[in-house]
Amino acid sequence: MEGLKITGLVVDYGTFKLDSIDLNLKKGCITGLVGRNGCGKSTLIKTIMRQQDAVAGQILYNGKKFAENEVEVLNSIACVFDAPHFNIMAKPKRIYSLYKSIYKKFDSELYEKLMKKFKLPDNLRIGKYSFGMQKKYCLILALCQRPEILILDEPTSGIDPFDRNEVVGLIQEYMLDENNTVLFSTHITEDLDKIADYIVIMENGKITLDEEKNALTGNYRIVQCADINDEMRSNAIGIKKGMFGYTFLTKNKNVTGSGMQVKIPTIEEIFVHMLGENGTYSGGNQNLSYKELQNRGGL
């Protein structure tokens, strides 16, 4: 089963490059996208949504070329961007009628239901909504398009734990339909520990890891120990030395020793140790000027 297939995608800003991205979003599954600020997650999402031109590569949706079937494809994909991309001075009613006129499948009933569920006032300008309310409103608009692919850029950051739980619930409710697919970019890896099926890690415009979550957590162990020997060192990923001992990630599942704590890693631990490895990560946003950041839509 094929959802969205990206091959050899290159986006070049001059100072920053998405470097031949190959990514396959499996239909019926949730893929979690993790990476540091400035690693290219949002650029990738913007390119998928055709808000950013690619230099090379192609995106296939159900085997069809994205670029040649733009209207059809964009009717099947909905995205929640990192910030609202409509006039926030408007009231929900206006945004609603705008969306209803654009998207053929827009579900008014679901819209009413979700607006009530999240207690979003209809008579307030979106700009007057709190940050969390704006996020939820954007998610509601995306879900009401009844998309087959839902792309989420940080849908749970900046909202309170109660609402976050509800947002995750909404995403899972959406996944009850096995034809639906989700790409979920987030820094809150705890959400991915729970509901993701596949994990993709990006570093400096490249995908450095793409694995099924259970395989990932099943194949790695996080080890805490007082002392480390050469044999352990040769299998260790991202060794961190602290006042009370060492912590590292390893693919050696049978690692044992006295006084050693071995446990299944969380996505956060995998992420932190993998990126800490030999300093493969170099910079991100820190090396870019204000102007370059603006060009990339990072500001």
Next chain:
Amino acid sequence: MHIVISYESGIPIYEQIKSQIRGEILSGKLAEGAMLPSIRMLAKELRIGIITAKRAYDDLCAEGFLYSVQGKGLFVSKINKQKADSFAVNEIRAKIKEVAAFAELNSVDVKIIKEIINEILGE
């Protein structure tokens, strides 16, 4: 059906689900022929991944505790007493092996394990 998931136990989530559903079947709480929630419903209700839910169900089907009917869903298989007993014995054996490994790691004598077992079971 009652299922509890712990992220701190160190046991993979699908294993936790498997053993709990198996427990309900072996204890008779889930009767033969009872229908289970769909993979996606299980995932949603337990806040877990779809593949994780599928893995748990697939394994239970492979072990013969569940069977699937195309287009209808998953159901509890007929479990005979012999199978249930042999399963429990195997589980206990695995657990005692774990204890033995733990004892070896901490250089505890095998005799002590036997003593503890006798003490608990009131030999």
